[in-house]
Amino acid sequence: MLNLNFAPFPNLETVRLILRRIVKEDVNEIFELRSNEQTMKYIPRPLLKTTEDALEHIAMIDKIIENSEGINWAITLKNSPKLIGMIGHYRIKPEHFRAEIGYMLLPEHHGKGIITEAINEVVSFGFKVMKLHSIEAVVDPENFASAKVLQKNGFVKEAHLKENSFFEGRFLDTVIYSILINR
16 A cells, blocks of 8 residues: 655656645635636536635645645746646545546646646656556546547546536536556
């Protein structure tokens, strides 16, 4: 079984990005991400209504990191500390050496390869540092852009689950993509 510890917090760096810890000063950007209907279109979670909701979200992320139950990074460009997105390993299953990756990016940064670059780095961290054996991504079947970026990063479609989750009065399908350590 995995024994995870995210202290000290591991900042990651790519050619264009710094992936760093999400802090309270990111509250406005977290609010912008999680209250944006376009950004949240394929994420079955309620939209944030206030910056207080965003602060609570940041506190929840901190607790998950401190308890080694997950790890989330702010996505920033090297030339600016401003959070433009989030990425992380959620729902870590230490007994199975598996985690779920999730990500979101402000719409004005879509189509620039930022998420592809961030996923590559976070997957590498998952395999090399966390010692995961597999990483999954749970995607809305209509989210073609997310499926494409996952495939570009070596993920393969593992399953299409019919009406397996319930959100806002309706049942939703989900698609699971995954990647194994020997990619």
